[in-house]
Amino acid sequence: RLTAIARPDVGVVTRVSPAHLEFFSSVDEIALAKRELIEGLNGRGSTAVLNADDPRVAAFGPYAPGRVLTYGIEKQAFFMAAEIEDRGALGSAFDYLSPEGRVRLELAVPGRHAIGNALAALTAASVWGIGAAEAQSVFNTLRAPAMRGELLRFSNGAALINDSYNSSPAALQAMTELLAATPNFHRRILVAGEMRELGTSSPQLHREAGQFAARTGKVDWVIGVAGDASEIVEGAVAAGLSSGHSKFFQTPQEAAEFLETLVSPGDLLLVKGSRGVKMEQIVDALIARHAAPGEFSRQEVRH
Structure with a gap:
């Protein structure tokens, strides 16, 4: 119902995991609920951004009414991270692979999982022509918010x-x-x-x-x-x-x-x-x- 109201042009799904199982019968049912975002995107001009490393999320591609862009670390995708230097709570560095080419990025937000989030943001930002150079200037100032790492x-x-x-x-x-x-x-x-x-x-x-x-x-x-x-x-x-x-x-x-x-x-x-x-x-x-x-x-x- 929310996608019918907002008609989003870009939809991002990062993962499907066992959360809120009190309200769903299985993780697959959670996946179906998240797939509704992709199905409700705003027509052929819309873009679905999907995590290729999560099999349930990757399977949403055929349900997108428009373009599909994927990102990932382990699986082949349009936007990827490689040569990862995981510094734990101190952040990370990684090679960012995109249609633009390959560039080394530094991320101050802690955790390997933050790299996946960064890739999701980079993939979505590419829809508006925002690339690695602009992203690095933002990444340099990012810090984990209160109570979130x-x-x-x-x-x-x-x-x-x-x-x-x-x-x-x-x-x-x-x-x-x-x-x-x-x-x-x-x-x-x-x-x-x-x-x-x-x-x-x-x-x-x-x-x-x-x-x-x-x-x-x-x-x-x-x-x-x-x-x-x-x-x-x-x-x-x-x-x-x-x-x-x-x-x-x-x-x-x-x-x-x-x-x-x-x-x-x-x-x-x-x-x-x-x-x-x-x-x-x-x-x-x-x-x-x-x-x-x-x-x-x-x-x-x-x-």
Whole structure:
């Protein structure tokens, strides 16, 4: 109904993943809902921008009424990234391949998943003739917004990735990869709140998230907060993480009290969870505890 009202000229679909499963019977049903955007584009003059790396999204192409442009990292596409240098929370660099040619781009926004988002934006921007040169000038100034992957540094050498705005299984995996890939830290601590709206698949999806964290071999602590996040802890221990390096807390306040004593110089924390869990309370508590007056960069604290 929204596409019938707006009649968009360009539609972008980045991925289909198990989110909001409480309201859908399967991931395939989520895909059908997202496909409606492509089917509702504004006729033959419209452009569908699709992620070639996601098989469900790539399959939307025949349903587009106009032109289809694809982007990707793993699969062949019109717009691609290659020779990726993943710096974790510090950003990335990659070769951008497009009909214009090949150019090296720097991206300050953290995480490998941000490269896919950048490719989606570059592909959509190409519709209006915006190329790599213009994009790089924008990428140089991009920073993660508050509670969406912002990097907070403390005066004692510890740091925190604040991604507490929301969570889903795919997003948690992407941020866990980011945590594991960030160099030059002594310990990496995952603090994961319950992911909501996952229906009957919730326990399994939480458990798989914990297993993934443990199997990176780079996550030293896993802390779950509220509800089914207990399954994250259990999954991590089942996949090989020491039970002495895992904890579950019912509330963010309890988790914050524990973390205030756990965090030491050289630690990197990732705090992530659905909005209903209020994981930002953990972030605020750690700022209050570990940021000495006048020593913490207020430009990096954007609440």
